[in-house]
Amino acid sequence: MEVIKFGKMAALVVAFGVVVGCSSKGGDASGTGAVDPNAGYGAGTSGAGMDNGMSSEEASLRAVTTFYFEYDSSELKQEAMRSLDVHAKDLKSAGNRVVLEGHTDERGTREYNMALGERRAAAVQRYLVLQGVSPGQLELVSYGEEKPSVMGSGEESMAQNRRVELRK
Amino acid sequence: MKRFTQALIAVIALCAAQMTLAQEAIEITKGTDKATPIAVVPFGWQGSTPLPEDLAQISANDLRNSGMFAPMERSNMLSYPVRGEEINARDWKMIGVDYVVVGQVSNQAGTDRYELNYSLYSIVREQVLLSKTVSGTKAQLRDMAHHLSDEVFEEITGIKGAYNTKLLYVAAERFSKDNTRYTLQRSDYDGARLSTLLQSREPILSPSYAPDGQRIAYVSFESGRPEIYVHYIQTGRRERITSYEGLNGAPAWSPDGNRLAFVLSRDGNPEIYVMDLGSKQLRRVTNHFSIDTEPSWMDDNTIAFTSDRGGKPQIYKQNINGGSTERLTFVGNYNANAKLSVDGRTMVMVHRQEGYRNFQIATQDLKRGNLRVLTETSLDESPTVSPNGVMLIYATRQQGRGVLMLVSTNGRARSEIPTQFSDLRVPSWSPYLP
Numbered sequence: 170m171e172v173i174k175f176g177k178m179a180a181l182v183v184a185f186g187v188v189v190g191c192s193s194k195g196g197d198a199s200g201t202g203a204v205d206p207n208a209g210y211g212a213g214t215s216g217a218g219m220d221n222g223m224s225s226e227e228a229s230l231r232a233v234t235t236f237y238f239e240y241d242s243s244e245l246k247q248e249a250m251r252s253l254d255v256h257a258k259d260l261k262s263a264g265n266r267v268v269l270e271g272h273t274d275e276r277g278t279r280e281y282n283m284a285l286g287e288r289r290a291a292a293v294q295r296y297l298v299l300q301g302v303s304p305g306q307l308e309l310v311s312y313g314e315e316k317p318s319v320m321g322s323g324e325e326s327m328a329q330n331r332r333v334e335l336r337k
Numbered sequence: 338m339k340r341f342t343q344a345l346i347a348v349i350a351l352c353a354a355q356m357t358l359a360q361e362a363i364e365i366t367k368g369t370d371k372a373t374p375i376a377v378v379p380f381g382w383q384g385s386t387p388l389p390e391d392l393a394q395i396s397a398n399d400l401r402n403s404g405m406f407a408p409m410e411r412s413n414m415l416s417y418p419v420r421g422e423e424i425n426a427r428d429w430k431m432i433g434v435d436y437v438v439v440g441q442v443s444n445q446a447g448t449d450r451y452e453l454n455y456s457l458y459s460i461v462r463e464q465v466l467l468s469k470t471v472s473g474t475k476a477q478l479r480d481m482a483h484h485l486s487d488e489v490f491e492e493i494t495g496i497k498g499a500y501n502t503k504l505l506y507v508a509a510e511r512f513s514k515d516n517t518r519y520t521l522q523r524s525d526y527d528g529a530r531l532s533t534l535l536q537s538r539e540p541i542l543s544p545s546y547a548p549d550g551q552r553i554a555y556v557s558f559e560s561g562r563p564e565i566y567v568h569y570i571q572t573g574r575r576e577r578i579t580s581y582e583g584l585n586g587a588p589a590w591s592p593d594g595n596r597l598a599f600v601l602s603r604d605g606n607p608e609i610y611v612m613d614l615g616s617k618q619l620r621r622v623t624n625h626f627s628i629d630t631e632p633s634w635m636d637d638n639t640i641a642f643t644s645d646r647g648g649k650p651q652i653y654k655q656n657i658n659g660g661s662t663e664r665l666t667f668v669g670n671y672n673a674n675a676k677l678s679v680d681g682r683t684m685v686m687v688h689r690q691e692g693y694r695n696f697q698i699a700t701q702d703l704k705r706g707n708l709r710v711l712t713e714t715s716l717d718e719s720p721t722v723s724p725n726g727v728m729l730i731y732a733t734r735q736q737g738r739g740v741l742m743l744v745s746t747n748g749r750a751r752s753e754i755p756t757q758f759s760d761l762r763v764p765s766w767s768p769y770l771p
Contacts, residue, residue: 275734276696278674278687278718279542279763280587280600281643281650283563284607284628287584310562311584315540318514320737322716 230255234335235318236293237328240274243288245296253293256335257300264306269293270334271311272318274327279313286311293333372407372749373493375400376434379411380453381419381441388442389475392453392482396438398527399486399500402752403727404745406490409434421456421465429460436460438489449474453481457489467492479529499723502526503767504730505534505544505553506741508758520758521555523570526723526730526766528741528754534568546767547590553765554578554588554597565599567614578612589632589640598622598632598640598657609642611657622657631674635681641665643673652686666701668708674719678726683746685720685729698731700746711748721766722746730754730764 234256236249245253260267271286290309298304319326377397382388397408415432418424419441429437440455450472457467467488471481480501487498504526511517521535521544535541539558546553553568565579565588579585583602590597591611598611609622609632623629627646635641641654644662650673652666666672671689678685681703688699688710695715701708712731720731728750730743739762741754754761 275716277650277671278631278643278696280630281628281645281673283542283584283586284600284602284630287602287607288628309583312540312558313542315542315558316514316517320511322734322737 227255231259236333236335238289238331238333240276240327240331241285243285243292245292249293250296253296254300257297257302260297260302260306261300264303265337266306266308268308268310268336270316270336271309271313272316272330272332272334273314274330275314275317275322276327277314279315283311283313286313289331289333293335372401372405373436374409374434375406375436375438375493376409376414376429377438378414378417378419378440380439380455382443384442384444388478390478390482392442392478392485393438393440395479395482395527396486396489398752399483399498400490402527402743402745402750403490403494404747404749405494405727421458421468424458424460426458426460426463434460436466436489436493438485440485451475451478451481453485455485457492479525483525496727497725497769499725499727499769500526502724502770503546503550504528504741504754505546505765505767506732506761507541507544507763508756509739509760509762510758511760522758527743528756531757534570534573543587543763544765545588545590546765548592548594548768550768550770552594554590556586556588565597567597578614584630587631589634591634592637598634600630600632609640609655611640620657622655623662633675633677635677641675641677641684643675652684665703666708667706669699671696672699676720676722678722679724680726683726685722685746687718687720698729698744709748711744711746712742717742719763721764723766724769730766732762732764 230252233252237246269290271290273282273285287309290311294307294309297307317330318332319329377393380393400406401408413432415428416425418439420439424437424439437458437460438455440453443452444450451474452470452472454470456465459466469488471484473481483500486500490496490498504524506522508520508522509517519537519539519541520533521541522531523534524531537557537559539561542556544553544555551570553570555566555568556563557566563585564577565585567576567578578597579599579601581601581603584600584607586600588597588599595615596611596613598609600607601610606626607628607630608624609629611620611622612618622640623642625644625646627644629642629644631643633641635654638657639654640657641652643650644653649670651664652672652675653662653664655662669688669690673687675684675686684701684703686699687696689696696717697710698712698717698720699708699710714733717731717733720729722729726746728743728745730741732739732741739760741761741764742751743754744751
């Protein structure tokens with residue numbers, strides 16, 4: 170625990186000095202403890218820069234546990250990959266199991282969307298495995314269009330529903 | 338005087354019945370034009386309290402739903418005869434009616450036994466075509482009305498009626514993002530007489546009636562993952578059929594009811610499998626890196642399914658014993674969830690036209706190949722066809738909620754299935770029931 174605290178403090182100090190380039194160091198230091206993908210989220214929303222010491226950039230990347238997709242696409246976006254890099258690192262060091270939930274918007278048939286949601290979850294899985302995460306740590310579940318994040322048929326709400334959620 | 342009294346009673350019964358019916362009546366959102374004009378006259382009833390069901394109205398709605406009949410509004414009727422000999426053919430001819438159905442309901446005092454005597458009269462031939470009696474308990478009054486509709490429909494059209502059938506669907510009540518109650522509902526085909534078969538906090542999907550009308554199959558996420566179940570309606574007994582890693586979805590009964598086709602992704606991506614329900618032996622039908630899903634039996638050995646192997650989802654067919662895959666749909670850039678009519682001649686599916694954003698229900702003649710779009714809203718899905726092929730029910734969205742619509746396959750009649758729930762989806766029409 171002491172080590173982690175020290176790591177966080179060190180990272181914070183470095184972060185003040187050099188904004189870019191410290192993220193990997195901070196990540197390493199946090200590896201033993203901060204495995205909850207949502208932990209960073211909580212710290213981030215509290216807005217306390219001191220608690221969230223190691224790297225604000227990494228913490229905010231870690232806070233992202235929902236990854237969005239274009240219509241009828243299972244291609245990962247750049248920003249999703251950057252967050253997944255952080256998650257991959259956490260997963261590798263902690264060895265815990267997470268669920269990747271695939272979702273779609275309401276367009277198209279429900280069973281086809283079930284398959285499309287799985288394709289999206291599989292795209293996230295493939296990326297994490299490429300980063301060295303063990304496939305056994307990643308469980309895939311597709312909910313298709315059955316569990317929308319937001320209701321509504323507008324383009325904006327549908328974009329929010331086309332997603333993969335990483336859940337502990 | 339007697340006649341006047343009867344008419345008066347009929348009118349009183351009608352008013353009372355209309356009030357009780359307001360909640361259940363199918364709401365007509367689109368009229369008919371070239372359908373056969375028929376009058377289902379309010380049935381006579383001598384009881385001291387009004388009947389809980391308006392049998393004549395139920396029957397008129399049934400006939401209208403076929404798209405082949407245009408039942409006359411009661412307010413336009415000149416008289417309310419209840420027996421064949423009271424029909425004045427000239428009057429009905431004058432107002433353009435081809436057929437008249439009249440009837441009387443009676444109840445032996447102190448019993449739960451009701452009798453409906455009815456007649457179908459051809460105005461053109463001035464002749465009684467049918468004169469029958471059907472009886473049942475108070476709880477069976479709606480069955481009696483649907484039975485009459487079946488008889489009248491078949492007498493005039495030569496097509497077996499499918500009004501004594503049931504509907505399965507899933508209702509969802511969303512309280513918050515992570516709190517939704519899903520229930521599997523069974524009702525009459527017209528939405529009346531609802532009963533809940535299953536309730537879950539996790540999604541229920543793709544219910545499907547077995548050809549025997551006794552069993553249903555569906556996908557339930559109750560364990561946190563999709564699993565296929567077979568559920569015996571009478572006893573409530575459930576059997577878990579599949580629980581493989583990945584997708585377990587889209588169960589479809591073989592015509593003989595002994596096998597189930599479904600989708601598994603246990604081998605890496607979605608493929609169609611067939612399971613013999615007796616031996617539980619599993620056979621893989623498709624083998625392609627694309628999405629293969631939504632199997633539908635075309636005959637004992639052939640399955641139609643959705644695949645995006647050509648880039649966009651289209652319907653293909655495949656013999657379950659092997660052989661080549663044949664593409665069936667070529668019009669439109671999205672064709673999915675095919676359902677075959679019982680005679681195997683027509684395929685109903687979800688269709689999106691080239692250059693359009695709307696998903697609509699279309700039928701395709703399998704011999705001639707021509708395609709006809711039946712619906713005009715934008716998120717239409719999950720079509721299910723009545724066992725006689727005359728009507729279909731599909732799911733769509735209205736003001737953000739899922740609703741079920743009934744449409745005749747000739748496209749003339751359209752109505753919404755009434756409900757008490759905020760969101761309905763995935764209807765499945767039963768086969769003919771004994």
